[in-house]
Amino acid sequence: MNARATIAPETIVVGAGIVGIACALQLRLAGCPVTLLDRGEPACETSFGNAGAFAVSDVIPLAEPGVLAKVPGWLLNPLGPLAVRWRYLPALLPWLARFVANSRPARVAALTSHLAALLNRVNDDYAALIEQAGVGYLWRRHGALTLYRSESEFQAAAAAWQSKRVHGVLWRKLTRAELAAKAPQIAPVWQVAVEVPTWSHVDDPYLFSRGLFDAFVQAGGRFVRDEALSIGHNAQGRVAIKTARSGELAAENAVVACGIWSDRFLRQHRYRVPLESERGYHVTLPNAGVPLHHFIECASEHFVILPMAGGGLRLAGTVELAHRDAPPDWRRAHILVERAQRILGLFDTSDMSVWMGNRPSVPDTLPVIGPAPDVPGLYFATGHGHLGLTLAATTGALLTEQICRREASLDLTPYRLTRF
Ligand SMILES: Cc1cc2nc3c(=O)[nH]c(=O)nc-3n(C[C@H](O)[C@H](O)[C@H](O)COP(=O)(O)OP(=O)(O)OC[C@H]3O[C@@H](n4cnc5c(N)ncnc54)[C@H](O)[C@@H]3O)c2cc1C
Numbered sequence: 001m002n003a004r005a006t007i008a009p010e011t012i013v014v015g016a017g018i019v020g021i022a023c024a025l026q027l028r029l030a031g032c033p034v035t036l037l038d039r040g041e042p043a044c045e046t047s048f049g050n051a052g053a054f055a056v057s058d059v060i061p062l063a064e065p066g067v068l069a070k071v072p073g074w075l076l077n078p079l080g081p082l083a084v085r086w087r088y089l090p091a092l093l094p095w096l097a098r099f100v101a102n103s104r105p106a107r108v109a110a111l112t113s114h115l116a117a118l119l120n121r122v123n124d125d126y127a128a129l130i131e132q133a134g135v136g137y138l139w140r141r142h143g144a145l146t147l148y149r150s151e152s153e154f155q156a157a158a159a160a161w162q163s164k165r166v167h168g169v170l171w172r173k174l175t176r177a178e179l180a181a182k183a184p185q186i187a188p189v190w191q192v193a194v195e196v197p198t199w200s201h202v203d204d205p206y207l208f209s210r211g212l213f214d215a216f217v218q219a220g221g222r223f224v225r226d227e228a229l230s231i232g233h234n235a236q237g238r239v240a241i242k243t244a245r246s247g248e249l250a251a252e253n254a255v256v257a258c259g260i261w262s263d264r265f266l267r268q269h270r271y272r273v274p275l276e277s278e279r280g281y282h283v284t285l286p287n288a289g290v291p292l293h294h295f296i297e298c299a300s301e302h303f304v305i306l307p308m309a310g311g312g313l314r315l316a317g318t319v320e321l322a323h324r325d326a327p328p329d330w331r332r333a334h335i336l337v338e339r340a341q342r343i344l345g346l347f348d349t350s351d352m353s354v355w356m357g358n359r360p361s362v363p364d365t366l367p368v369i370g371p372a373p374d375v376p377g378l379y380f381a382t383g384h385g386h387l388g389l390t391l392a393a394t395t396g397a398l399l400t401e402q403i404c405r406r407e408a409s410l411d412l413t414p415y416r417l418t419r420f
Pocket of ligand 1 (some may be wrong): 015016017019020037038039040041042043044045047048049050051052053054055089116164226227228229257258260261262265279280281282302316319320326356357358359360381382383385386387389390391
């Protein structure tokens with residue numbers, strides 16, 4: 001036998017959001033026969049309406065101490081950056097307790113290093129996929145601007161920015177004049193901006209995800225539209241997925257990439273991964289007519305502005321802790337328009353649409369990537385929270401190394417589900 005023979009095992013990826021699509025495409029490009037299974041059309045859940053950012057500077061975990069101190073104030077405002085549906089609070093308490101436990105300085109330092117190890121390679125991991133899929137026309141590498149109203153507001157975040165720099169993030173503080181030159185639309189009340197030149201965004205995350213999906217199919221990948229009900233092993237020892245309509249699908253490996261719905265398979269195998277929805281909203285304004293280049297982050301109000309094709313805008317962000325199936329509170333989307341107009345001035349809101357999605361979040365902000373310890377051939381790629389679009393290609397690259405038994409480019413121990 002040729003010891004250098006390529007290992008490319010047959011694999012089923014469950015879930016065709018951006019994470020599952022990127023995993024399926026990477027595995028297919030490595031030569032694996034791949035079936036991608038989704039109960040709906042690809043990229044029509046959380047990956048449909050996100051803010052399109054490759055947020056490479058988000059190396060600080062969400063549970064940093066500075067954030068916890070602000071939570072009580074935020075909760076007093078039902079339309080503030082963070083809202084909790086109080087009836088859901090008892091169910092949320094275990095997740096919240098772990099979130100707080102992750103805010104210890106030593107833990108924040110460790111998590112920052114683990115996040116940076118993923119985020120520092122995002123652009124490289126995406127480059128090959130984007131070229132393969134021919135979606136480079138959607139990828140805008142203009143950087144991001146994070147806005148502060150005042151120097152003191154910036155100073156409150158300065159330690160976090162220093163930590164980012166230590167972890168490899170390039171950034172530069174702009175003067176008001178430099179900001180005006182780069183983005184003249186931004187109102188003078190925004191005194192300080194930080195530019196992150198390596199940040200990039202895609203014009204439309206749905207079209208982008210669909211482009212990667214089409215590349216997967218063109219490369220010989222198979223898509224099955226059906227619901228996975230359970231995952232076990234068949235008499236031949238292969239991983240076997242029971243589906244609602246297509247009977248049993250079997251392969252050497254399966255990857256669960258079902259976003260917030262991954263809990264079904266985690267529970268089935270008795271893994272205690274705290275996975276909750278951090279719900280977020282968007283407003284898309286196709287006719288806004290604002291010719292922005294940079295992605296904009298409004299630090300004080302925790303929302304972002306994505307420049308879309310033809311001067312359109314998408315406003316997105318804020319966190320609502322609620323059951324994933326609770327009815328949306330559309331006021332949280334509409335309020336973003338008024339806030340964006342405080343930055344960019346009045347713009348055309350005709351044909352505006354609103355959307356709500358479920359960020360699949362674990363309390364330590366690290367995605368869950370790697371094999372299931374007690375179920376041979378089963379892998380998880382979930383829990384990407386605010387960073388699913390950003391980390392999809394990297395997740396696919398890391399899992400492909402595992403499944404194809406290639407040399408690991410990163411130790412996956414910090415990301416495995418056994419950490420919970
Ligand atoms: C307002 C907002 C803004 C955001 N902005 C950004 C951003 O700028 N950058 C960024 O990186 N991230 C961002 N995110 C987060 C990002 O959108 C998510 O992390 C990402 O979409 C998660 O992708 P996923 O593939 O894990 O899940 P999903 O996109 O939800 O896909 C899961 C798929 O699994 C399928 N599925 C579930 N159960 C089953 C089953 N039993 N059988 C078959 N199929 C099943 C579903 O149908 C779905 O298609 C944002 C999120 C929100 C809400």
